[in-house]
Amino acid sequence: MSGYSFELITGPMSCGKTEELLRRIRRCIIAKKKVKVISPDVDTRAKGDYIESRNGLWLDAVKVKHSVQILSFVKDAEVVAIDELQFFDSNITKVITQLMNEGKKVIGTGLELDFKAEPFGSMPELMCIATKVDKLHAVCMKCGCEHATRTQRLIDGHPADKNSPLIMIGGDETYEARCIKCYELPDVKAKSKALGLKLLQFNKK
Ligand SMILES: [Zn+2]
Known part of the structure; x- marks a missing residue:
């Protein structure tokens, strides 16, 4: 449960990434950590300001358009959970690095490959800076x-x-x-x- 870390959960569609993210968030909440959940504004799967896994679990989330905006939303948070990382602009790598340096624990999910089986967005860089990567x-x-x-x-x-x-x-x-x-x-x-x-x-x- 310590900070200064970035756990990345990746894999294809329907591999349970968001489910796994929600499981880890729940553990942080049990440990009484201040958790903030972020999702990109382009995610069309979620209807409102929350993230939802395919098995119906959901959590309140802040919708963010530009990755630098994340910094202002998570000032008080000890744990920052970010869904659908592949949709963020290229500043996301710097943003997560800064959050880690501030002592926060970052947990993220993202599709590693697009429909052409090519690396998706900033996922290659994110996999490199992550302190732990799980491929589901x-x-x-x-x-x-x-x-x-x-x-x-x-x-x-x-x-x-x-x-x-x-x-x-x-x-x-x-x-x-x-x-x-x-x-x-x-x-x-x-x-x-x-x-x-x-x-x-x-x-x-
Ligand atoms: Zn097959």
Whole structure:
């Protein structure tokens, strides 16, 4: 329960990150620590000023747009819990470093990889400055194994293309956890380019 630390909980969609964060927060509250919960303003999952895990547990949270604003909200806190770290701007690394230097205990969650399986936002830096990192696995929604480490984006039920925009307009966009074996990232552009090339070679003959 000591300060000067940053515990980072990471993993794909539906691996229980927020559940684990709420579990650790509850322990801090039992230990009578002053806890402040922060979540990014872009998180569309939570409806109001609270964070909610998929199993229905929730806690009051301050919604923050710019990461530097966190500093003014947590002045009295001994423990600072931050949900969805991947959505914060790049100053988040400096902000958390400062909180640690002030003797606070920071507990955070974040998606380590985006739908293209590429590092998400400041998560690589945050994993480096963390004093403890826990990588949780989810159940793969395709084969049912317990080693899902990827977040699969589906548009209208089909694996999303590599070139689909980061923010989707229209279409039924959903996400699910998948293992490396079941994770799919179609590249329609490259495929059609390769097909075009073949067609060109065919015409030459
Ligand atoms: Zn699988």
